[in-house]
Amino acid sequence: MDSGPVKDNFIRVENLSKSYSGVTVLHDFSLVIRPGEVHALIGHNGAGKSTVIRMLSGSEAPTAGEIILDGQPVNLTSPRIARHLGIYTVFQELRLIDELTVSQNIFLGKELSSKGFSNKKKMNDLALTLLKGHNLSHIDVTAKLKSLSHAERQLIEIMSCITNDARLILLDEPTTALQSKEVQDLMNTIRELSQKNISFLFITHKIEEAFSVCTHVTVLRNGQMISSKSIAETNQNEVFEYVAGHKIVEVNSWKRNSGNALEVVLEVKNLKSDVLEIDSLRVKRGEVIGLYGLVGSGRTELLETLYGARPHTSGNMSLVGKPYHPKSPSVAVRSGVFLLTEERKINGIIPQLNSKMNMIIASVDKFQKFNFLRNHEVDQQTMKFVERLSIKGDMREPIVRMSGGNQQKVMLARWLIPNGQVLMLDEPTKGVDIGVKAEIHAIIRDLAKQNYAILVVSSEVEEIVAVSDIVAVMQGGRIKTMLEDNDITENRLLAESMEGTQK
Amino acid sequence: MRHKVPNELGITLVLVVIVVILSFLSSMFFTTSNVFTLLLNSVNIGLLAIGESFVLLTGGIDLSVGAVLAFSGVLTALAFQAHMPWYVACITGILAGLLTGLFNGIVIRYTKVPPFIATFASMGVASSIPLIVTQANPIPIINKTFEYIGQGFIFRVIPVPVVILIIVAIIAHVVLSRTVFGIHVYAFGGNRQSSRLSGINTSRIEVLVYVISGTLAGLSGVILASRLASGYPTAGAGNSLFEGISAAVVGGVSLFGGIGTIPGAFVGALIIGTLSDGMNIMNVDSYWQPLVIGAVILIAVTIDTFRSSKEGRMKLRFKGIRKGANKKLEETPKERASS
Numbered sequence: 001m002d003s004g005p006v007k008d009n010f011i012r013v014e015n016l017s018k019s020y021s022g023v024t025v026l027h028d029f030s031l032v033i034r035p036g037e038v039h040a041l042i043g044h045n046g047a048g049k050s051t052v053i054r055m056l057s058g059s060e061a062p063t064a065g066e067i068i069l070d071g072q073p074v075n076l077t078s079p080r081i082a083r084h085l086g087i088y089t090v091f092q093e094l095r096l097i098d099e100l101t102v103s104q105n106i107f108l109g110k111e112l113s114s115k116g117f118s119n120k121k122k123m124n125d126l127a128l129t130l131l132k133g134h135n136l137s138h139i140d141v142t143a144k145l146k147s148l149s150h151a152e153r154q155l156i157e158i159m160s161c162i163t164n165d166a167r168l169i170l171l172d173e174p175t176t177a178l179q180s181k182e183v184q185d186l187m188n189t190i191r192e193l194s195q196k197n198i199s200f201l202f203i204t205h206k207i208e209e210a211f212s213v214c215t216h217v218t219v220l221r222n223g224q225m226i227s228s229k230s231i232a233e234t235n236q237n238e239v240f241e242y243v244a245g246h247k248i249v250e251v252n253s254w255k256r257n258s259g260n261a262l263e264v265v266l267e268v269k270n271l272k273s274d275v276l277e278i279d280s281l282r283v284k285r286g287e288v289i290g291l292y293g294l295v296g297s298g299r300t301e302l303l304e305t306l307y308g309a310r311p312h313t314s315g316n317m318s319l320v321g322k323p324y325h326p327k328s329p330s331v332a333v334r335s336g337v338f339l340l341t342e343e344r345k346i347n348g349i350i351p352q353l354n355s356k357m358n359m360i361i362a363s364v365d366k367f368q369k370f371n372f373l374r375n376h377e378v379d380q381q382t383m384k385f386v387e388r389l390s391i392k393g394d395m396r397e398p399i400v401r402m403s404g405g406n407q408q409k410v411m412l413a414r415w416l417i418p419n420g421q422v423l424m425l426d427e428p429t430k431g432v433d434i435g436v437k438a439e440i441h442a443i444i445r446d447l448a449k450q451n452y453a454i455l456v457v458s459s460e461v462e463e464i465v466a467v468s469d470i471v472a473v474m475q476g477g478r479i480k481t482m483l484e485d486n487d488i489t490e491n492r493l494l495a496e497s498m499e500g501t502q503k
Numbered sequence: 504m505r506h507k508v509p510n511e512l513g514i515t516l517v518l519v520v521i522v523v524i525l526s527f528l529s530s531m532f533f534t535t536s537n538v539f540t541l542l543l544n545s546v547n548i549g550l551l552a553i554g555e556s557f558v559l560l561t562g563g564i565d566l567s568v569g570a571v572l573a574f575s576g577v578l579t580a581l582a583f584q585a586h587m588p589w590y591v592a593c594i595t596g597i598l599a600g601l602l603t604g605l606f607n608g609i610v611i612r613y614t615k616v617p618p619f620i621a622t623f624a625s626m627g628v629a630s631s632i633p634l635i636v637t638q639a640n641p642i643p644i645i646n647k648t649f650e651y652i653g654q655g656f657i658f659r660v661i662p663v664p665v666v667i668l669i670i671v672a673i674i675a676h677v678v679l680s681r682t683v684f685g686i687h688v689y690a691f692g693g694n695r696q697s698s699r700l701s702g703i704n705t706s707r708i709e710v711l712v713y714v715i716s717g718t719l720a721g722l723s724g725v726i727l728a729s730r731l732a733s734g735y736p737t738a739g740a741g742n743s744l745f746e747g748i749s750a751a752v753v754g755g756v757s758l759f760g761g762i763g764t765i766p767g768a769f770v771g772a773l774i775i776g777t778l779s780d781g782m783n784i785m786n787v788d789s790y791w792q793p794l795v796i797g798a799v800i801l802i803a804v805t806i807d808t809f810r811s812s813k814e815g816r817m818k819l820r821f822k823g824i825r826k827g828a829n830k831k832l833e834e835t836p837k838e839r840a841s842s
Contacts, residue, residue: 307700309699309700328699329699329700329701329702330702330703330704332702333701333702334702339700341697341700346696347694347696347697347700348697348700349694349697350689350690350693350694350697350698350761351693351694351761352689352692352693352761352762353686353689353690353693353761357686357689357690361686361690361697361698361701361703362701362702362703364683364686364687365683368682368683371682371683371684372681372682372683373681373682373683373686414701
């Protein structure tokens, strides 16, 4: 039987190509995924990872090439068909419904029923057994989904795929919104399921993560498959070079500022709100303060309070010596305090507007005469930033057409056009690829040189270490400690932020 | 520079097709006098649609505009009864609309009552007051100057209300497309959170769009009162609201905010106006007319959705706009029909 070896191969992707109106975004992509294998697909934004996902999940048809399942070419013309064949996709934004219970979500679309009525009890029981079988017994199956953390919801979605006899689960950057402990849980679940012959295709930016769980790593760059090897045949450095196309060396040529001679721009004393209790914080001109802490430590809340987007109960704030009362974001913006928000899609971009307008929306007053927009000046100024930040994409198109990294640069430019004093950046490199990340880090250092006072919040310890002059470690709404100079190391930050949390 | 086909092209073609069909069906249709009658009948729809567009662009809705027609018309008539000069009477009518809008805006902004409910309530109030005041009897207006607003002609052929509509449309278009306020309206409708966090004074925007909508409804009421030479307490009780909103929507203004233009709404108003005019000429039973208009709205909106999501559907699925019950699904950017 010559179908022997073929049958062993769970899913074969052969010479898949995709082009949009003549532009090829994926060339000749081939991959063999056997049962129980965990594949990582790594690459920049725009490398073609999402294209692969789209085609495997049945959302888009390939221009050329085949997908072969158990030796049979299949035509994945819709997500429903893909699911029917056992190929499930877990997107970053989950498919679940907040207002339904955990078990209802697990059985979404295939509710158990008897005589036309949904059989709640049976679903709850089955869901409970399922969760118990995967070390998730702490989750209450009758609780509404909205009471769960993002990480738990993600696991629930994966569980829901399993109940459907998933054979291959595609995970689209599953760890972006997770804490390191949660990442571990996810990895454990993946490992355990892979032993039950469920395969995974794990799309990620993070090479380390890929190596911690995957059996194979495939690298895409500009739509080309650069390498596809098993973990044993490669190593992280090699993959990193493949991804980048060249070696990226984080320029750490700058020296951390620990000078006291700098002018204090923003001074915060005894700031209190429902979640914050900040005794004192001083942000100086030309200095980058990194705010590090676990989720829930109040990092984002602190920025939002300083920006007037969140109320505070008491506190003294001053901006360059003058009292500063941020009642609303518009007050903050007028005073020159800017915030780059974390959730680009939710409260950053204005999707329908073109990138140009998105860039100038916070500073339109600069471009008006008698309330009329001076398009010529808008063009000039936006072009300047397109060049300075090397933004790629048509600025006249709605911003959603741009890749995440370029959107982020537009968001950054939004706050560089007006003249500001304090720049607050909440997760400035969230969802951008490795190359852009390094660029943004360089921009942040450059802005410090141009005398901005900068606050950076990041969940990534490397990022904090890479850009900060001073690090404020936050815990439970307070600043636990301030670190300078040689104390700013990844280990120290992790230790400080974790310490004392388990009580 | 890539050449771009304007978004309104599709809907304009629909208008052209309707006009051609009607010209074939009735020799009466394509005559100068009828074209102006048609335009004249589109004035109220047009003004309401333009006002409504501002509101729809922010993701709101104004249900009170139809009632404001009667409210404003009756107040204008009452001003004449009180022997006010014609311009004071006109301002009274317009102010009635403006204040209704201001009331809507303030209630919506500061009590956070959903626009649908808030304007539904003020629709009730605004339609009752004229009936109470007049006991449902029309108040006649006899004033030569005032008559000119609704019944006069410029160059002997162009009805004055048509000129008013065109001027209002041009101003509205310029405001939306060229001014800071216009950009803020689109931004606010596109993403409220982002707008607020960009330092935009969102309260001002949200209140102002209802003021604009109310004011234009007030103006429309004044013109109607002049055409009818009386303040009708039941004016606009029928289809005005329905037609105004449908005109905007047929013209490509999204019910979910952030998408749409005044030229689009204007063409939408012409489509609705042409249809009702055409049906009148052909003596279509008036019971049938809303049915036909309803069907056309459905077709136009379906075509537009199709056109706009050809490319957008992918994005919708993948940029992950799945936010449960959130209405974001409909909020995908309108893709440009590009060649």
